[in-house]
Amino acid sequence: MVLVLGGFANGAFAQSFLHATGGQILNAGNQEVLLNGVNLGGWALQEGYIIKPGWPGINGRQTQGTVKKTLYNFGMSDADVEAFYQSYRNNFITRPDIDYIASKGFNCVRLPLHYDLFLTPTQRAVRNSVLRGTTTYAAYVSSLTNWYNANQLFVDPANMEALRLIDNTLAWCAANNMYVILDLHAAPGSQGTDVNIADAIQPLDLWNQAIYQDITNRLWETISARYKNDARVAMYDLLNEPNNLPSNQPIHNLLERLINTVRAQGDNHLLLLEGNGFGNDFNLMEKRTFTNQANLVYNSHRYSGTGYLLDNNVSSTDPGSPNNLRTIGNLTRFRTDNSVPIWVGETGENTDAWMHDAAVSLNSVGIGWCHWTYKRFEAGNNAALLHINPPFIVDGTSGLSQVLTNILFANCVPNTTVNAISPGVLGLINYPGGGNYNGTPIVSNYAGPPLGRLYEISSRNGGKALEIAGSSLANGAPLQQGTWNAGTNQKWQLVDGGGGYVRIVNLNSSKTLDLDGASNVNGTLIEQADWLTTNSQLWQISANGDGSYRIFNKDSGKAMGVLNASTADGASIEQRDWASGSNQKWLFADQGAALATSPARSAPAGFYPNPVTNFLTYRLPAGLKAHRLTVRDTAGRQVLSKAYETTGAQNSIDLSGLKSGLYLVRISSAGFNTEFKISKQ
Numbered sequence: 001m002v003l004v005l006g007g008f009a010n011g012a013f014a015q016s017f018l019h020a021t022g023g024q025i026l027n028a029g030n031q032e033v034l035l036n037g038v039n040l041g042g043w044a045l046q047e048g049y050i051i052k053p054g055w056p057g058i059n060g061r062q063t064q065g066t067v068k069k070t071l072y073n074f075g076m077s078d079a080d081v082e083a084f085y086q087s088y089r090n091n092f093i094t095r096p097d098i099d100y101i102a103s104k105g106f107n108c109v110r111l112p113l114h115y116d117l118f119l120t121p122t123q124r125a126v127r128n129s130v131l132r133g134t135t136t137y138a139a140y141v142s143s144l145t146n147w148y149n150a151n152q153l154f155v156d157p158a159n160m161e162a163l164r165l166i167d168n169t170l171a172w173c174a175a176n177n178m179y180v181i182l183d184l185h186a187a188p189g190s191q192g193t194d195v196n197i198a199d200a201i202q203p204l205d206l207w208n209q210a211i212y213q214d215i216t217n218r219l220w221e222t223i224s225a226r227y228k229n230d231a232r233v234a235m236y237d238l239l240n241e242p243n244n245l246p247s248n249q250p251i252h253n254l255l256e257r258l259i260n261t262v263r264a265q266g267d268n269h270l271l272l273l274e275g276n277g278f279g280n281d282f283n284l285m286e287k288r289t290f291t292n293q294a295n296l297v298y299n300s301h302r303y304s305g306t307g308y309l310l311d312n313n314v315s316s317t318d319p320g321s322p323n324n325l326r327t328i329g330n331l332t333r334f335r336t337d338n339s340v341p342i343w344v345g346e347t348g349e350n351t352d353a354w355m356h357d358a359a360v361s362l363n364s365v366g367i368g369w370c371h372w373t374y375k376r377f378e379a380g381n382n383a384a385l386l387h388i389n390p391p392f393i394v395d396g397t398s399g400l401s402q403v404l405t406n407i408l409f410a411n412c413v414p415n416t417t418v419n420a421i422s423p424g425v426l427g428l429i430n431y432p433g434g435g436n437y438n439g440t441p442i443v444s445n446y447a448g449p450p451l452g453r454l455y456e457i458s459s460r461n462g463g464k465a466l467e468i469a470g471s472s473l474a475n476g477a478p479l480q481q482g483t484w485n486a487g488t489n490q491k492w493q494l495v496d497g498g499g500g501y502v503r504i505v506n507l508n509s510s511k512t513l514d515l516d517g518a519s520n521v522n523g524t525l526i527e528q529a530d531w532l533t534t535n536s537q538l539w540q541i542s543a544n545g546d547g548s549y550r551i552f553n554k555d556s557g558k559a560m561g562v563l564n565a566s567t568a569d570g571a572s573i574e575q576r577d578w579a580s581g582s583n584q585k586w587l588f589a590d591q592g593a594a595l596a597t598s599p600a601r602s603a604p605a606g607f608y609p610n611p612v613t614n615f616l617t618y619r620l621p622a623g624l625k626a627h628r629l630t631v632r633d634t635a636g637r638q639v640l641s642k643a644y645e646t647t648g649a650q651n652s653i654d655l656s657g658l659k660s661g662l663y664l665v666r667i668s669s670a671g672f673n674t675e676f677k678i679s680k681q
Helices: 064-073 078-092 095-103 121-132 137-149 161-174 210-227 249-264 328-338 352-364 397-406 417-421
Strands: 019-021 024-026 036-039 108-114 179-186 233-237 270-273 296-302 342-348 368-372 375-377 386-388 453-459 465-468 479-482 492-498 501-506 512-515 526-529 539-543 549-553 559-562 573-576 586-593 615-619 627-633 638-644 650-654 661-669 672-680
Touching (some): 036 179, 064 078, 064 121, 108 368, 137 210, 161 179, 210 249, 249 270, 296 328, 328 342, 342 352, 352 417, 479 573
Parallel strands (some): 179 233, 342 368
Antiparallel strands (some): 453 465, 453 492, 453 586, 492 501, 501 512, 512 526, 559 573, 615 650
């Protein structure tokens, strides 16, 4: 596993720091960012229901502490329990988990943290002894106080397990162009009466004993000093779900202290604020009530259940409680009144239909969200993205080794939730207006229709829409015109190509428009192809002044037009010298926001079919015979490898034994390498 123990003073990361302007989160290029993510619940902090649905716990408590107590009661020693938890943390979230989340279109994760993982193993052992019953709670508080006064808390990074989890997560997410939100989920002393959320020993002691607030403040001082220059961190969630305080003023006062402490480090990260009532009640906590008001983001945790039903209508409000941020109407009103961004840090644990509607409705009003949670134990489908099959941790020591196997990504089972909420499935946009993770300029000298949108592109001559013939996914499939039917083969995204040029990418195939043979002659037909670094795939779009646009190829300088000015369905699209004919003028009709498009390759020309059912057929370059073909799954595991000493130009390989899903195929030999993705049905 990756372990980084140093700070990040140089801030040498490709991605862009985020900041707040008005009601929006923006990157360094002042492009809007909607953080659509997943919570990594159950990793650094276990809530009982994540470990086993319906588990009664001990004396009504389903906390991580009572899970440990259960293991102690089974006869496990302190060392055995800690060894199990170390292995559990090593396996529960790994790089393939983050790769999977990214593959579904999410652009961030929220990492719920337990304060005890910032303690050294020796210090944590004292807390464990309270859970076991061999040390009193008062003795533990006394030890914490002594460590605090002697400056022995949070000073040994090599022995702070939380830093290892954070640094691994940051590295894995950065490799996937994803941000991380650091969430103090279980605060020192417990921030509420719900003991399961904070793994509390004594409810509300964060507010009852001043030492706990001192420790919390020092903890954020330590985190800020380490990560203040790290752009991979999107936000600090300073205090998760304070709940059941009789007044909001103590919450305000602690947040004021934490904000000032972070800012004193020269740290300008976004700071996520949560109110009373599990994060939603912000009375006495409006933006104007804080001294340092820059880069604040307000949080909402949107759940719906018996006794607190909540709809997803964007106009729904709670007029009697304008500072209670659960209804979407209250969210948008509070955002406007306080000129602050809103982020829904937790939502989920409901039906697929409700969670789908929540995701779509929130994004429609420019509010990002984070699904709770990524994976949890259950024998069948649940509201997480993945479920972990039994045995359960609390059912006995004989099953613990199997637990450590089952929690690995390769052994988790996708739930129906994946298709209900994933941005990549729903077509939700993480970067409105065509922005990106790096915060670089969208396009310089670009004067065409706005990027980051889907378009119908139709001919001014006959009103027919551009489409890929037969909805083909193949390279070389021709561009033609047809009667508009709103099919994905008729929808197009404009993607920054640099220098005022764009790619024109088909929604159905994710392939880009190209010239047949990259020819510069008049009459050359236009087709789709995998993304290459050739000028024949770049286009300049210029306004004609009458609501239409002309489209020129960068390589040839010629204009796109309908062959022979035809008005018939199926007419081919060619390039030709600009003649200002109506068949060379194009209308762009907005079809909604588009996902950021990746240049990841699908099967290149000569490799078919894709998706593949049984045999993948491929053609090698002339003269090439000896080669090796390997196939890896999305977890990076090699599932097939075959070497060929001599073959014909065209070959087939049987993939019928592979499970359905995405795979990466690589063919390599001396002087030839190609790598592309396929979908196995």
